[in-house]
Amino acid sequence: MGKDELVSGFILELRRGTVVLAVLARLKSPTYGYQLIKELADTGIAIEANTLYPLLRRLESQGLLESSWNTDGAKPRKYYVTTDLGNEVLKELRKHWKEVSTSMNDMLGTNVT
Amino acid sequence: MNHELIDRYVYAVTRSLPLKDREEVAREIESLISDMLEERCGAITPTDKDIRVVLAELGTPQEVVMQYSGEQNQALISGTYFLYYKRILKIVLPIVAVAIPFAVMLGFIFDGLPADPSEMFSTIFSGLIGGTIGGIIQAFAIITLVFAILERKQVVLDEDGELLMDLPTIPKVEEQIGPWEPILGILLSVLATTVFLLLPQLIGFWFGDQIGWIPVFATTVIRSLWLPIAIWLVCGIFKEAVKLIEGRYSMRVAFAILGANLVTFACALLVLLNQNILNPEFSLHIKAFLISEGLLVGSGGNFIADLLVQVNIVLLALLAFAMIIETVTAFVKALRSSTTIAQIE
Numbered sequence: 259m260g261k262d263e264l265v266s267g268f269i270l271e272l273r274r275g276t277v278v279l280a281v282l283a284r285l286k287s288p289t290y291g292y293q294l295i296k297e298l299a300d301t302g303i304a305i306e307a308n309t310l311y312p313l314l315r316r317l318e319s320q321g322l323l324e325s326s327w328n329t330d331g332a333k334p335r336k337y338y339v340t341t342d343l344g345n346e347v348l349k350e351l352r353k354h355w356k357e358v359s360t361s362m363n364d365m366l367g368t369n370v371t
Numbered sequence: 372m373n374h375e376l377i378d379r380y381v382y383a384v385t386r387s388l389p390l391k392d393r394e395e396v397a398r399e400i401e402s403l404i405s406d407m408l409e410e411r412c413g414a415i416t417p418t419d420k421d422i423r424v425v426l427a428e429l430g431t432p433q434e435v436v437m438q439y440s441g442e443q444n445q446a447l448i449s450g451t452y453f454l455y456y457k458r459i460l461k462i463v464l465p466i467v468a469v470a471i472p473f474a475v476m477l478g479f480i481f482d483g484l485p486a487d488p489s490e491m492f493s494t495i496f497s498g499l500i501g502g503t504i505g506g507i508i509q510a511f512a513i514i515t516l517v518f519a520i521l522e523r524k525q526v527v528l529d530e531d532g533e534l535l536m537d538l539p540t541i542p543k544v545e546e547q548i549g550p551w552e553p554i555l556g557i558l559l560s561v562l563a564t565t566v567f568l569l570l571p572q573l574i575g576f577w578f579g580d581q582i583g584w585i586p587v588f589a590t591t592v593i594r595s596l597w598l599p600i601a602i603w604l605v606c607g608i609f610k611e612a613v614k615l616i617e618g619r620y621s622m623r624v625a626f627a628i629l630g631a632n633l634v635t636f637a638c639a640l641l642v643l644l645n646q647n648i649l650n651p652e653f654s655l656h657i658k659a660f661l662i663s664e665g666l667l668v669g670s671g672g673n674f675i676a677d678l679l680v681q682v683n684i685v686l687l688a689l690l691a692f693a694m695i696i697e698t699v700t701a702f703v704k705a706l707r708s709s710t711t712i713a714q715i716e
Contacts, residue, residue, distance in 0.1 A: 291399070292406035307403055308430045312438040315396075327398075335402055 277305055279355060281313065282340050282348040285323060290335040314338050322347055376422050377404055383432035388439055396439060404429070448518045456518045462615055463510055465554055466608065471506035472499050473561045473604070476569055480594065546620045546708045553611035560607035568593065568600055578656050585653045587682055592647045599638035606631040606638070620704035628701045632694040643687045654680060 280303050284294060291311055298305055317323045322344035328337050340348065381400050385393040407425045408417045417425075429435065448456050475498045484491045566573055571593045575586040593600075613627040642648065657680055679685075 290402075290406075292403055292410075306430070307407070307428075308435045308438050311399055311403065315392075315399075315439070333402065333405055334398070335406075336399055 273303075273305075276355075277303070277309075277313065278317070279348070279351050281310075281317065282322065282344050282351070285338050285340045286345075288326075288337040288339040290328075290337050294338070317344070376419070376426070377401065380404075380426050380429075380432060384435045384439070387432075387436045392439075400429075400435075446522075448515070448522050452518050452522045456514065459514055459518075460511070461550075462612065463514060464507055466557065466612060467506050467510045468503060469557050469561050470608070471503045473565060475499055475502045476565050477597070477601070480569055480597070546704055548614045548618055548620065548624075550615060550618075553615040556611040556614075557608050560604055560611075564600060564604040568597060575650075575653070576657070578660060582656055585656050586650050587653050589647055589650045592645060593642075596642050596645060596648075599641045603635050603638040603642075606635045620701055620708060622705045625698070625701040625705040629698050632698055636691060636694060639687060639690050643683045643690075648683050657682075 280298060280301075281294070284297060289297070291307070291314060294314075295305060295307055295310055314323060314325070318325055318338070322341060323338045324341050325336050325338045328335050381397050381404075384400060385397045388396055404422075404425060407428065408421060411417065411425060412421055446453075479495065479498065485494055571588045571590050572586040574588060575584050577584055610628050610631040613624055617624050661679065
């Protein structure tokens with residue numbers, strides 16, 4: 259396995275952990291899947307549709323999101339929004355994320371340019 | 372717009388998903404594709420090429436299915452189930468590989484074999500090889516099926532807490548039982564039983580050119596005693612199987628050996644104390660031989676000579692002696708290992 263493959267594997271692992279946090283934070287206001295992909299991409303978080311859609315379903319089955327079909331527009335779209343439980347989980351995760359990122363930045367800051 | 376291509380793509384994804392999710396996922400993907408096409412083409416009607424590009428961007432149907440299936444249910448048997456699955460296979464398959472040929476042999480004894488030598492050979496060959504391979508495949512299939520069901524139902528095999536309480540102590544080298552010892556034991560008992568039942572005429576003495584080879588046992592009597600002999604074998608296999616599973620001398624192994632040996636001895640009494648077990652010709656010739664050598668002096672003369680005449684009693688005594696040694700050794704080893712545990716605690 260070459261260096262590039264190793265690096266992309268690790269990046270994938272790092273991203274997998276953070277994407278839930280990003281989704282929960284973004285979905286405080288109801289959003290449909292494709293719009294969410296674009297919003298995340300605008301903030302620098304690239305996620306593929308075939309990863310995000312199943313993830314949204316999984317988070318919904320865990321009770322962190324809820325969904326409803328909106329048929330008012332030109333075409334039907336499924337809107338997702340964070341539930342109360344989702345917001346509580348997000349609060350915990352955010353706290354944890356701040357701790358981790360602070361200590362990681364401390365550790366990496368002096369060595370990484 | 373080529374709806375057919377999209378429909379086929381959606382169908383390819385949803386047909387591998389659980390029934391209850393299909394309709395919803397189909398709507399989601401259709402909505403997503405429509406959004407992606409709109410992004411790409413705006414108000415212009417998308418061409419076939421646009422649809423192909425968008426679908427390629429979305430990934431192959433297999434990739435999408437993998438994502439929707441999640442991390443669970445990717446494997447037939449995984450994690451802890453796989454550990455147990457391997458352990459059970461390692462124990463069961465060798466036993467099946469030994470037990471089936473024996474059962475096939477028993478079948479030959481009772482159903483008889485074709486008289487024609489080449490026909491007999493092919494019957495034995497196909498029965499043994501075919502039966503054994505078939506039996507191994509069946510055992511493998513059944514075990515795999517059982518574990519696949521356990522995996523699917525996510526049956527709890529081990530509570531985390533119990534697992535810690537159950538941590539085995541590390542056996543000392545002399546208390547360990549390697550896997551080959553019991554497997555060899557099973558092989559030898561099956562071989563011995565097969566010879567005893569199928570070819571008892573092989574056990575005998577050579578009385579010189581004039582008389583020739585005289586079997587010790589009466590073949591028909593031995594075959595009529597097949598049931599205690601079979602139980603004897605089952606006890607032997609049971610004993611070795613317990614050793615194989617435990618992998619060390621523990622009280623469980625010691626009691627299994629004690630129980631199996633008691634039953635074995637009862638069977639041995641039934642078989643070896645049978646009045647007609649010895650070939651009458653053998654008794655005759657051995658007596659004549661001993662008299663001619665001047666070893667048998669009257670009745671109750673020479674002790675060794677008496678023993679040779681009653682070879683069944685000698686065998687019984689040897690068997691009892693071996694089983695007592697085996698049982699006592701097992702208990703001593705088990706006790707020694709449990710006292711070292713007590714000392715540690």
